[in-house]
Amino acid sequence: MEMKNILFKYMNTFTSLNKEEQLAIANKIVVKEYKKGTVLLRQGDVPTKCYFVLKGCRLH
Numbered sequence: 001m002e003m004k005n006i007l008f009k010y011m012n013t014f015t016s017l018n019k020e021e022q023l024a025i026a027n028k029i030v031v032k033e034y035k036k037g038t039v040l041l042r043q044g045d046v047p048t049k050c051y052f053v054l055k056g057c058r059l060h
Contacts, residue, residue: 003031006054 004026011022031054034040040051 003033003054007031010054 007026007029008022011017011025015022017025036056041047
């Protein structure tokens, strides 16, 4: 449930969606966690899924 909470925090901060819209989106999204270092897509691959990083990507 931690990742869903992060998703809600993101939507509250960066969108103008109301709670009902946020819930509709959150209920449709499949949240998966991957181990650090997992490659989700390599250069040249044709994507078949859409990824959104909620936690773990740091800007320096």
